[in-house]
Amino acid sequence: MTHMPHPGTVYFIGAGPGAPDLLTLRARAVLAEATLVLYADSLVHPDVLAFAPPTARIEGTSGLTLPDIIAAMVEEARRGGVVARLHSGDPAVYGAIAEQMHALDAAGVPYEIVPGVSSLFAAAARIKRELTMPGVAQSIILTRAAGRTGLPRNESLQAFAAHGATLAIFLSVSRIQQVVDDLLASGGYTPETPVAVVYRATWEDEQVVRGTLATIAEQVRAAGFTRQALILVGDVLGDAPPPATSHLYAPDWRHRFRPHGAPIKRPVRRGDSFSAATHIVALSRDGSRLARTLADALDGCAWVPRRFADDEPRVQPYDERARDLVAHLWTQSRRLVLIMPVGAATRLIAPHLRDKQHDPAVVVCDDTGRFVIPLVGGHLGGANTLATTIAAHLHATPVITTASDLRGVPALDLLGRERGWRIAPESALTHAAAALVNGERIGLFVEPDLPDEAAFLTQALAALPPEQVQRVETPADLLDPAYAAVVLVSHRLRAEWQSLRGRGVLYRPPVLVVGVGCRRGVPAEELEAAVQTVLARHGLAADALKAVATAAIKADEAGIRRLAERWRVPLCIVEHDDLRALDAPFSPSAAARFGLxxxxxxxxxxxxxxxxxxxxxxxxRCTVAVALAQSEGRGICASIS
Structure with a gap:
């Protein structure tokens, strides 16, 4: 089940060892909603920040003290924001979060912990070793060498080494000779004991040094490792085959999931079944027949109980409970068709429901094919459209219950979707939609410099009575309490929105193109700070961004490319001839020496x-300009990355 972040909460997030794609889904979900991101900038990969929204305030903590960090978290949480506190690896291992949690408890601020991938497991994956092996080592000890932070009594390296278990030694590579001396003094290891030191696991500059306790100190010194390296010690790191195999998959090992003589179940994820656009789940024999028909019609995959399955291209037999199958499919598919009673379908999906922005389209069909009901995701998920398509194919009756569809009024959660409009997350979408359906008076403001958006709205709202929707000249006019709900279409920061958001919907059309120039090697963080400054200074909304643009001469600037990635917009590279062909006066530029x-x-x-x-x-070290995009196309863009 996907986690929905709670406003006013601090989240301690394990950012993993480095690679951004090792973030957990829960971590990404929290980051996507964060209003403040505090990250250990000396340890956390900067690309992880790309999962935060452009509007989030991002601050590195390497230069902050504990009181600074606590004050920032408490202030933002009390303001109702979502705080993402990023720690490297997993925060439970040398994360220094206990002191932060204690301070938050004292301040009465709620917090949660989102686990992450520890560098221990990233290092094991990098060297392709299992850290526990039958007959060799069945225990792993996580520890560190004594240094400026001492060790509790009975936790010395000598004491742990005496066990001969696999050792994972953190924060100690700068004391490698001390580590070797302590381990050999215990008698638990010999000079020939294998050792691997993994530097910055999963980062671009990752390195691995392998040796033994007799050689590793000199090897580490030669490699120049002084920090951010994990030391692994133990016989499991050797190249010899294991002296024994596990019982887990032995042919003669039986357990309640594999009793003697029982066939081995095929896994849920078989073949290309998860590449299908639509997944149809049936329970009964008649439902299985119907599922086959729909799989062909919808280019989908039919999931049917094994006893009703044949060897057909679009049929996937299943043995598990339907609730387990639906749980698997929920995170893999955007369209689910459940051929079963509505009550059964409701109970199956209930544990996974989140909100209309994230839930897939779920359509229910009875196994005789008479009625088709969009259960979840009617508008945003496309369930209404899917139900109508299925009904037309089966000559069935679509049961559409969303009020806007029944009354022929526009769906506010879909309005402008094909034009890329984004709905401000604090919008009162449900309230405004109800006012629209109930025929109450709606106030509408569209920025004067967005004529194309205004024309689109006129056409989209043409079916409504002219007296129901009233267009106003300024956002301040919407403060009139005569309007039951309000709609704004704006690429600007409007102060009135704070008073209107309880009864309004704010649409952000992607119409801002940010042009960026910079010196060589300027990082994305510096460019992003400059762009945010320009947008805020000129009252422009960051979530109305359409693209980042630059000249071909800057096409290889990693900072500009990462800037576009972090803001989740295209990067447009403009060829020099196209720049020279522009008939417009521009500010003097150092690029003139290149004829630009x-x-x-x-x-x-x-x-x-x-x-x-x-x-x-x-x-x-950079320059920033902003232009207003026409709705027709993207203009001159030689390449997009």
């Missing part, structure tokens, strides 16, 4: 094919 009119301004204008909203703003 500039970088930030002309790139933004070329891609946007619209007006320059913010002329070039100069920072120490």
């Amino acid at each position: 009119p500039g970088v930030a301004e002309p790139a933004a204008v070329a891609v946007a094919q619209g007006a320059l909203l913010v002329p070039k703003q100069r920072f120490k």
